Amino acid sequence: MQHIDIKDIFDRKSGYTGKIVTVCGWVRTSRDSKNIAFLEINDGTAFKHLQIVADKNTIGDTAKFMPLCSAGSVTGTCVTAANNPDSVEINAEKIELLGACPPEYPIQKKPHTLEFLRTVPHLRVRTNTFNAMFRLRSKLSEAIHKYFLERNYTYVHTPIITGSDCEGAGEIFKVTTIGFSKDYKTEEEYNKADFFGRAAGLTVSGQLEGEVMATAMGKIYTFGPTFRAENSNTARHAAEFWQIEPEVAFAEIDDIIGIAAEMIKFVIRFALENCQDELGFFEKFYEPGLKAKLQTVADSEFARVDYSEAVGILKKSGKAFQYPVEWGCDLQTEHERYLTDEVYRRPVFVVNYPKKLKSFYMKQNPDGLTVAATDLLVPGVGEIIGCSERENDYEKLLAAIKERGMKISDLFGSAPVRVGAAQRVRAGA
Amino acid sequence: MQHIDIKDIFDRKSGYTGKIVTVCGWVRTSRDSKNIAFLEINDGTAFKHLQIVADKNTIGDTAKFMPLCSAGSVTGTCVTAANNPDSVEINAEKIELLGACPPEYPIQKKPHTLEFLRTVPHLRVRTNTFNAMFRLRSKLSEAIHKYFLERNYTYVHTPIITGSDCEGAGEIFKVTTIGFSKDYKTEEEYNKADFFGRAAGLTVSGQLEGEVMATAMGKIYTFGPTFRAENSNTARHAAEFWQIEPEVAFAEIDDIIGIAAEMIKFVIRFALENCQDELGFFEKFYEPGLKAKLQTVADSEFARVDYSEAVGILKKSGKAFQYPVEWGCDLQTEHERYLTDEVYRRPVFVVNYPKKLKSFYMKQNPDGLTVAATDLLVPGVGEIIGCSERENDYEKLLAAIKERGMKISDLFGSAPVRVGAAQRVRAGA
Numbered sequence: 016m017q018h019i020d021i022k023d024i025f026d027r028k029s030g031y032t033g034k035i036v037t038v039c040g041w042v043r044t045s046r047d048s049k050n051i052a053f054l055e056i057n058d059g060t061a062f063k064h065l066q067i068v069a070d071k072n073t074i075g076d077t078a079k080f081m082p083l084c085s086a087g088s089v090t091g092t093c094v095t096a097a098n099n100p101d102s103v104e105i106n107a108e109k110i111e112l113l114g115a116c117p118p119e120y121p122i123q124k125k126p127h128t129l130e131f132l133r134t135v136p137h138l139r140v141r142t143n144t145f146n147a148m149f150r151l152r153s154k155l156s157e158a159i160h161k162y163f164l165e166r167n168y169t170y171v172h173t174p175i176i177t178g179s180d181c182e183g184a185g186e187i188f189k190v191t192t193i194g195f196s197k198d199y200k201t202e203e204e205y206n207k208a209d210f211f212g213r214a215a216g217l218t219v220s221g222q223l224e225g226e227v228m229a230t231a232m233g234k235i236y237t238f239g240p241t242f243r244a245e246n247s248n249t250a251r252h253a254a255e256f257w258q259i260e261p262e263v264a265f266a267e268i269d270d271i272i273g274i275a276a277e278m279i280k281f282v283i284r285f286a287l288e289n290c291q292d293e294l295g296f297f298e299k300f301y302e303p304g305l306k307a308k309l310q311t312v313a314d315s316e317f318a319r320v321d322y323s324e325a326v327g328i329l330k331k332s333g334k335a336f337q338y339p340v341e342w343g344c345d346l347q348t349e350h351e352r353y354l355t356d357e358v359y360r361r362p363v364f365v366v367n368y369p370k371k372l373k374s375f376y377m378k379q380n381p382d383g384l385t386v387a388a389t390d391l392l393v394p395g396v397g398e399i400i401g402c403s404e405r406e407n408d409y410e411k412l413l414a415a416i417k418e419r420g421m422k423i424s425d426l427f428g429s430a431p432v433r434v435g436a437a438q439r440v441r442a443g444a
Numbered sequence: 445m446q447h448i449d450i451k452d453i454f455d456r457k458s459g460y461t462g463k464i465v466t467v468c469g470w471v472r473t474s475r476d477s478k479n480i481a482f483l484e485i486n487d488g489t490a491f492k493h494l495q496i497v498a499d500k501n502t503i504g505d506t507a508k509f510m511p512l513c514s515a516g517s518v519t520g521t522c523v524t525a526a527n528n529p530d531s532v533e534i535n536a537e538k539i540e541l542l543g544a545c546p547p548e549y550p551i552q553k554k555p556h557t558l559e560f561l562r563t564v565p566h567l568r569v570r571t572n573t574f575n576a577m578f579r580l581r582s583k584l585s586e587a588i589h590k591y592f593l594e595r596n597y598t599y600v601h602t603p604i605i606t607g608s609d610c611e612g613a614g615e616i617f618k619v620t621t622i623g624f625s626k627d628y629k630t631e632e633e634y635n636k637a638d639f640f641g642r643a644a645g646l647t648v649s650g651q652l653e654g655e656v657m658a659t660a661m662g663k664i665y666t667f668g669p670t671f672r673a674e675n676s677n678t679a680r681h682a683a684e685f686w687q688i689e690p691e692v693a694f695a696e697i698d699d700i701i702g703i704a705a706e707m708i709k710f711v712i713r714f715a716l717e718n719c720q721d722e723l724g725f726f727e728k729f730y731e732p733g734l735k736a737k738l739q740t741v742a743d744s745e746f747a748r749v750d751y752s753e754a755v756g757i758l759k760k761s762g763k764a765f766q767y768p769v770e771w772g773c774d775l776q777t778e779h780e781r782y783l784t785d786e787v788y789r790r791p792v793f794v795v796n797y798p799k800k801l802k803s804f805y806m807k808q809n810p811d812g813l814t815v816a817a818t819d820l821l822v823p824g825v826g827e828i829i830g831c832s833e834r835e836n837d838y839e840k841l842l843a844a845i846k847e848r849g850m851k852i853s854d855l856f857g858s859a860p861v862r863v864g865a866a867q868r869v870r871a872g873a
Contacts, residue, residue: 016694020596020662039694040662059662059693060596088694113694114836140660149661153599160589167449167489170582175604175669176617176646176684188605188639190646192673194618195625195634205624210617210673210683217605217619231569232578233449233469233488240604240668244621244639254639255605264488265445265468265517265542407543 018088022060028103031093038065038105039088039113041141044124045081052077056089062143062150062292066096066104079112083124084141086114144300147293151286154293158285159238159259162278168234168261173221175240178213186244187216188254217242221260222376226405229262236261268378268387268404272364275391275400276317279362283313311361312393318363322346322385325354325365343369346390348397355394362393375415378404447517451489457532460522467494467534468517468542470570473553474510481506485518491572491579491721495525495533508541512553513570515543573729576722580715583722587714588667588688591707597690598661601668602650607642615672616645617683646671650689651805655834658691665690697807697816697833701793704820704829705746708791712742740790741822747792751775751814754783754794772798775819777826784823791822804844807833 018037040056043064047053050071055064067089069077080087091107121135122142132139139145164170176190192210199205206214221237228235241258261274286294287309298305320328329340329350338347346354346365354363367385370377377386388403406412416423447466469485472493476482479500484493496518498506509516520536550564551571561568568574593599605619621639628634635643650666657664670687690703715723716738727734749757758769758779767776775783775794784792796814799806806815817832835841845852 016696016699018694022596041659059598059658059660059664086694137656140657146660149600149657150598152601153593156599156601157589157593160586164582164586167451169488169579170585171578172581172585172669172686174684176671188619188621189623190617190619191623192617193624194620194643195622195628195631199624202624210675214623227566228569228578229488230470231488231575235488240601242605246639255603257601264515265447267445270445 016088020060021056021058021063021065024065024093024103025061025063028095032095032103034093035090035108036093036105037088037090040065040086042080042083042085042087042116045083047077047081052080054080054089056087059146062147062296067091067107067110068097068104069107069110074107074110077110079115080110082116082118082120084116084120084122085112086116087112143296147296151290151293151297154286154289155282156238156257158282158289159278161285162281163234163236163261166234168236169228169232171221171225171228171232171235171237172239173218173224173228173237173260175218176211176215177218178211178215179223187219188242188244190215190217219243220258222262225260225262226376229264233265234261234263262405266404268366268389271402271404272319272366272389275364275389275402276362279391279400280313283309287313308395315361317391318359318361320354320359320363320365322365322368325350328358329353343371345372351392351397355392355397360394362391364389364391370415373403375419375421376403376405376412378406379408379411379415445517449489450485450487450492450494453494453522453532454490454492457524461524461532463522464519464537465522465534466517466519469494469515471509471512471514471516471545474512476506476510481509483509483518485516488575491576491725496520496536496539497526497533498536498539503536503539506539508544509539511545511547511549513545513549513551514541515545516541572725576725580719580722580726583715583718584711585667585686587711587718588707590714591710592663592665592690595663597663597665598657600650600654600657600661600664600666602647602653602657602666602689604647604669605640605644606647607640607644608652615674616648617671617673619644619646648672649687651691654689654691655805658693662694663690663692691834695833697795697818700831700833701748701795701818704793704818704831705791708820708829709742712738716742737824744790746820747788747790749783749788749792749794751794751797754779757787758782772800774801780821780826784821784826789823791820793818793820799844802832804848804850805832805834805841807835808837808840808844 016039018039021038021040024031024036024038038056038058040058042054043057044055045052052069052071052074054067054069056067057064069080071077079085088111089105089107090109091105093103094106096102096104122138127142132142132145140149160170193205193208196205199208209215218241220241221239225235225237237258237260239257240255242255243252244254245252263270263274266274287306294306294309323342325346326340326342329336332353334353336347336349338344338349340350354365355361366389367380368388369384370379370386373386373388377388379386386403388401390398391400393399406415445468447468450467450469453460453465453467467485467487469487471483472486473484474481481498481500481503483496483498485496486493498509500506508514517540518534518536519538520534522532523535525531525533551567556571561571561574569578589599622634622637625634628637638644647670649670650668654664654666666687666689668686669684671684672681673683674681692699692703695703716735723735723738752771754775755769755771758765761782763782765776765778767773767778769779783794795818796809797817797819798813799808799815802815802817806817808815815832817830819827820829822828835844
């Protein structure tokens with residue numbers, strides 16, 4: 016069906032003014048008077064709706080176009096909007112109904128709770144909230160690719176089904192073609208009969224494969240789904256989420272911190288430039304001051320503090336924390352919030368954590384107690400990036416795996432290989 | 445570690461000529477003489493190696509830099525290459541060994557079989573073959589995003605863990621946190637105790653979710669991993685693969701064919717422009733004439749033939765096919781090859797397949813026998829795209845599901861919802 020995207024009409028107003036165009040879309044608001052009907056339609060290419068002015072002497076009866084979410088095509092002249100010289104509208108010459116919407120349609124022009132919208136997952140994306148959210152997610156994904164690809168990174172797809180447990184946390188979903196069965200006496204027998212002839216699960220991180228790739232392609236990033244079978248119901252845990260995992264050869268902790276800060280700022284700026292309407296919607300209905308907050312993050316010099324120094328600051332704060340602070344403790348949300356919201360008032364990298372808090376693969380510092388790892392904490396949010404220089408000393412790496420009671424075979428599957436043994440290159444991020 | 449990407453040196457030769465630069469990388473070839481050593485290093489940002497000229501009077505003993513895959517940093521002056529005025533090389537002033545490579549390192553400067561490389565999966569990406577392949581894959585991924593994002597599509601991440609079987613083929617990997625267990629008497633009890641409280645599996649397609657998104661955002665695409673527990677060992681089947689699934693509202697079969705052809709050509713042109721070195725490598729070592737073949741596809745007008753007409757052509761061909769051809773039969777590789785390689789000699793869309801060969805969601809044509817579906821067949825390759833207009837008649841859709849003995853509950857999980865019932869918009873691609 017020949018038609019143009021509504022976004023193109025908004026983007027190149029002057030190019031279409033005075034011309035006859037055809038657009039398709041869904042009715043998002045409608046208003047009828049004796050001689051004229053006004054419809055706002057949306058085709059999903061822009062967050063904004065396009066106003067259609069329908070003269071009943073030309074169009075005929077407009078009643079069938081009035082119900083919300085009716086789908087149709089409109090042909091008419093693109094003109095400067097009567098009430099906004101910066102926008103355009105269409106004087107309709109022909110409207111065709113492509114999909115009628117019945118009166119019992121569950122999404123009407125009134126506030127719906129997110130709880131209600133959970134019950135109509137096939138329709139909720141048509142609301143402004145979900146529409147804005149998915150559009151923003153798409154733009155953020157675009158920005159992530161743009162950031163890395165413009166800087167000579169190779170985008171790699173690491174395996175989703177894997178035999179390795181990178182984090183050693185055991186929170187892995189199993190993948191099987193058998194599932195429930197009474198046919199096997201032992202787990203070993205079961206695994207042997209399974210699709211891959213061995214136990215397999217969903218990746219918790221593409222990092223180990225990413226490191227392998229980085230020792231050939233120098234700078235790589237993954238951007239794909241990751242899975243954790245965590246039995247927690249918080250807004251910060253999901254069984255399935257998309258994760259970005261850059262791995263960079265010839266990089267040390269300072270380089271990694273630089274990359275993390277630059278990437279976050281790039282992505283935020285991209286959203287501010289390309290998602291004005293969507294962020295405006297969130298600012299109006301969900302979080303006042305959102306754009307200014309994002310702008311502040313994009314413009315600020317991120318702070319940096321050693322973990323040990325941060326512990327000192329927290330202890331001297333005089334605050335009655337629920338979880339007491341001692342060197343060696345994991346920073347809780349209340350501690351992170353104090354650092355970001357009260358001490359630094361901007362994003363802060365906490366650097367050089369105690370090694371027993373962190374994963375086996377992180378570069379051990381000369382002090383023997385800490386690792387060259389950092390978390391980026393952001394005001395009002397908490398941790399959004401965790402990264403580290405990678406351990407490049409094979410014996411230390413082996414010792415760290417053993418110390419944690421992990422099995423090499425869980426990392427490298429049934430055929431453990433000496434990954435990176437021949438290389439002592441620092442890789443991280 | 446302060447250094448610049450070798451790709452940037454190749455890309456902006458004049459900008460660096462005469463300047464002192466530091467690069468890092470792995471030694472890919474080395475040659476020693478009495479006074480001068482020549483190293484070619486690669487840092488993974490470019491497929492090409494950068495030549496390093498090391499005067500032993502300046503550098504000292506170069507023996508430790510000679511082993512292949514040694515990692516190091518080089519500081520020196522960037523100059524026009526002695527034997528190639530179009531390229532550059534580095535006159536080293538300082539070389540630092542970052543990672544020594546032992547003599548038993550398994551990848552040496554000689555041909556290795558792909559079978560051997562399977563035994564060193566952590567190292568094989570350092571070979572030219574795998575390096576070129578992963579770089580090409582990254583560029584193709586970039587092109588795919590570029591194509592859709594420039595055309596107002598929204599990139600969506602559809603669920604990987606799902607309760608629905610879109611294709612109804614039953615080739616689904618199960619996802620569980622239980623796996624082998626003797627604790628449950630029935631599958632129902634097992635599923636109830638499982639992580640999601642019900643059976644779950646890995647997606648075979650994001651299409652159904654994509655259709656839902658397209659009825660809000662108009663034009664969407666997915667690009668993510670998809671899984672099939674197919675018990676076949678061919679070069680054309682994989683348990684895990686990345687798939688692109690665009691869904692477009694207000695589009696009919698002709699629009700969909702246009703999008704498919706334009707996208708393929710765009711992606712091929714992007715590779716020809718951005719992967720000269722990688723494609724040159726494949727042409728030299730794997731497939732003579734590769735670039736010309738790709739150029740031909742990019743430049744050709746794709747052919748189009750009705751399935752019924754294609755059957756007629758095959759029957760009249762006089763060829764002794766292994767599988768006889770009759771209207772209603774699935775086209776086998778030999779038939780597809782005859783059409784692409786002998787009849788059309790260019791990519792061809794076969795359109796309007798018998799409905800019983802295709803999935804339930806495809807738009808039924810007025811003839812009652814065929815659906816508005818098409819496969820794109822490419823010479824020397826076979827099918828690379830399958831697409832269709834989507835059925836928008838709810839009663840026909842229900843009937844098609846029943847005809848195939850599928851259960852609605854398999855499509856929509858435990859809480860079947862009437863997807864799209866309120867909409868009669870044509871969506872496809």
